[in-house]
Amino acid sequence: MPTVAANPDHETRTSEGVALGPVLADAEFDFIRHVVNENAGIVLGPNKRQLVQGRLARRLRELGLPSYEAYCAHVRESGPEELVDLINALTTNVTAFFRENHHFEALASYMIPEALKRNLDSRRLRIWSAGCSSGEEPYCLAMVLTEVMPPGIRWDTKILATDIDSEVIAFAQRGIYPLDRLEAVPQERLRRCFRKGVGANAGQALVQPDIARLITFRTLNLMQNWPVSGPFDVIFCRNVMIYFDQPTRERMVSRFAALLAPDGYLCLGHSESIHAGTAPFRLVGKTIYRKQGKGALEG
Numbered sequence: 001m002p003t004v005a006a007n008p009d010h011e012t013r014t015s016e017g018v019a020l021g022p023v024l025a026d027a028e029f030d031f032i033r034h035v036v037n038e039n040a041g042i043v044l045g046p047n048k049r050q051l052v053q054g055r056l057a058r059r060l061r062e063l064g065l066p067s068y069e070a071y072c073a074h075v076r077e078s079g080p081e082e083l084v085d086l087i088n089a090l091t092t093n094v095t096a097f098f099r100e101n102h103h104f105e106a107l108a109s110y111m112i113p114e115a116l117k118r119n120l121d122s123r124r125l126r127i128w129s130a131g132c133s134s135g136e137e138p139y140c141l142a143m144v145l146t147e148v149m150p151p152g153i154r155w156d157t158k159i160l161a162t163d164i165d166s167e168v169i170a171f172a173q174r175g176i177y178p179l180d181r182l183e184a185v186p187q188e189r190l191r192r193c194f195r196k197g198v199g200a201n202a203g204q205a206l207v208q209p210d211i212a213r214l215i216t217f218r219t220l221n222l223m224q225n226w227p228v229s230g231p232f233d234v235i236f237c238r239n240v241m242i243y244f245d246q247p248t249r250e251r252m253v254s255r256f257a258a259l260l261a262p263d264g265y266l267c268l269g270h271s272e273s274i275h276a277g278t279a280p281f282r283l284v285g286k287t288i289y290r291k292q293g294k295g296a297l298e299g
């Protein structure tokens with residue numbers, strides 16, 4: 001088994017002399033961690049050096065840069081432009097159709113029915129998938145919505161789907177998924193909501209227009225301004241805040257609270273939580289928080 005060693009010309013080589021690419025030294029690692037934390041809120045712990053080096057290796061090759069020192073100089077000089085690629089490379093975009101399915105069950109069984117009652121006058125329904133990655137989450141929201149909306153009555157229904165990573169947003173917007181990523185989608189939904197490709201497109205499926213038209217995809221950095229129009233009836237922000245530090249999470253949760261309708265819901269990822277008693281939220285299900293209505297807060 002060949003061992004791996006760093007050499008002074010900033011390259012990693014195996015004991016057989018095969019070059020594996022430039023090495024990320026302390027100073028450059030610290031710089032990248034700092035820039036990513038400042039701009040995206042993402043905390044990269046000291047144990048993430050290999051991950052950062054691995055993910056940025058391709059970017060160095062694309063730019064034809066020989067070392068991380070040269071790459072960091074490039075980040076400093078090019079400013080916001082390279083920042084987009086740097087952050088795109090370092091986000092973790094793991095997701096799946098009907099991931100943490102209990103949220104979609106709750107959406108169908110009480111979140112949407114309650115909103116339909118509450119908003120009877122305005123006939124307006126808004127859902128936000130914040131940190132939507134490659135689109136699986138908002139497409140699932142749309143599939144469920146089309147099943148539970150009352151037939152025949154027109155509602156102004158919109159799903160906003162945002163992510164900091166411009167590449168995943170571009171992918172999501174295309175609405176084309178390899179069939180193996182659709183295995184968790186029940187057959188009936190698959191038939192109704194996707195069109196399977198044939199010929200050159202075999203092995204993939206396209207989201208049907210009546211599902212896709214419910215969703216607006218946008219790049220949005222949760223660390224910056226949110227040019228969005230609330231109030232939202234439901235916000236999904238799942239498996240996003242785990243990458244942030246505690247003060248950032250707390251700030252984010254209060255910003256979500258401000259944008260939620262009274263009695264609206266915030267769904268978090270399986271390992272995320274809001275401290276018990278953090279106004280105005282009450283835990284009502286597994287990682288499901290209800291924003292207490294005005295009366296409940298006063299009482």
Ligand SMILES: C[S@@+](CC[C@H](N)C(=O)[O-])C[C@H]1O[C@@H](n2cnc3c(N)ncnc32)[C@H](O)[C@@H]1O
Pocket residue numbers: 039040041042091092093094095096099130131132133134137162163164165168220221222223237238239240243269
């Ligand atoms: C692990 S994925 C979660 C996807 C989906 N919500 C789910 O649970 O399946 C986390 C997503 O958060 C996004 N993200 C990370 N930092 C962000 C930020 N500051 N603003 C917006 N999105 C961010 C990443 O780009 C990534 O796509």
